[in-house]
């Protein structure tokens with residue numbers, strides 16, 4: 001990093017430290033009446049980023065999928081361990097808190113890893129369903145400030161900013177700790193005490209919604225945040241009734257006009273999703289519901305044309321750390337997922353679940369470093385690209401970069417290298433290919449238009465064992 005950038009970064013981190021310490025209020029001004037062009041401008045960095053690191057870390061991390069000395073399971077979300085063992089909040093906290101010991105510098109390790117992997121943003125859990133807040137909250141004593149004497153959100157934000165990462169807050173609206181969260185209002189949302197009467201008498205959910213608003217106000221006022229990743233609603237409990245959703249979003253936008261938010265305060269077709277999948281999605285999303293849709297643990301077969309979308313995915317099968325889940329996806333699978341998602345015009349939010357001390361599981365470190373090695377050679381074929389102009393390609397995927405008069409770059413991501421050294425792609429009307437080259441290995445490639453197809457000649461062997469990229473330079477057809 002050159003000296004000028006070092007000075008600028010240090011100044012930014014210093015300023016952030018002051019903000020974190022002084023909890024200074026942020027500027028106001030909602031993007032009410034935002035034009036499509038203004039929205040495109042606000043979304044631009046996110047669309048160009050294509051790749052982010054998701055981090056699930058909280059009290060559950062120290063339990064590592066183990067309860068009373070036994071594994072709770074080997075698959076599925078161990079950030080749900082409280083719900084899976086049906087523990088009330090006191091029993092859960094008594095077991096979990098002694099094992100949650102954030103080591104010095106944990107956040108710098110995350111930020112370094114995210115950068116090494118080629119991630120452009122980092123989204124982390126400020127509070128998950130167990131209700132434990134990682135910041136030093138003035139409206140709760142179930143937080144890192146009170147229990148640890150630390151503001152872990154501030155540590156993470158500072159570390160991310162120092163690595164020039166954009167920052168996102170995952171914030172759970174579901175809360176298994178708060179004694180006014182009226183879990184009986186939903187048959188579909190999870191709660192450890194579901195089916196049992198409220199242990200402390202009738203609950204006033206309006207009081208929980210006021211608490212939720214106060215904590216969100218703290219988070220978006222105190223820290224420079226770029227994304228708010230809400231999680232999550234059910235068809236039978238969502239929106240205004242469940243969370244005062246529209247008010248929440250307006251307050252956030254008023255404090256952070258350029259913030260980007262997902263649509264998970266709602267759960268309906270017009271709000272972009274009914275299920276966890278993408279079935280029934282509509283090719284438009286009113287920003288009043290959020291800015292992007294979040295297909296979880298899968299890649300929509302044909303992408304989600306017409307909306308901004310981001311696939312969130314675990315590396316094994318759990319979001320929060322588990323010592324018993326060894327179903328790790330290979331680095332090759334993760335790299336091909338990233339390519340597949342970018343070729344469909346989406347973002348990839350790939351998750352790590354750090355341990356109770358904040359350290360990252362070795363399997364995740366290895367995978368992120370493998371992805372980073374690929375991105376250092378091929379990143380231009382992912383960052384700032386848009387969806388393929390082609391429906392399907394038998395041998396791989398395609399991304400593109402637009403020029404003034406149409407596409408000026410095509411990137412052919414070859415999964416299955418052609419034995420005959422030849423790739424055929426449909427000619428693009430109005431363009432002609434003028435140059436071809438390989439991003440890896442330095443081998444020679446050529447491209448020649450032959451009527452309705454373009455023929456790309458490549459060397460006999462693939463330069464990359466996972467995905468080899470052939471770049472094509474296009475010019476408007478003469």
Ligand code: FHN
Nearest residue numbers: 077079080231232296312319
């Ligand atoms: O219940 C959560 C789950 O623990 C995890 O945080 C995922 C991440 O998208 N969201 C919810 C399930 O959809």
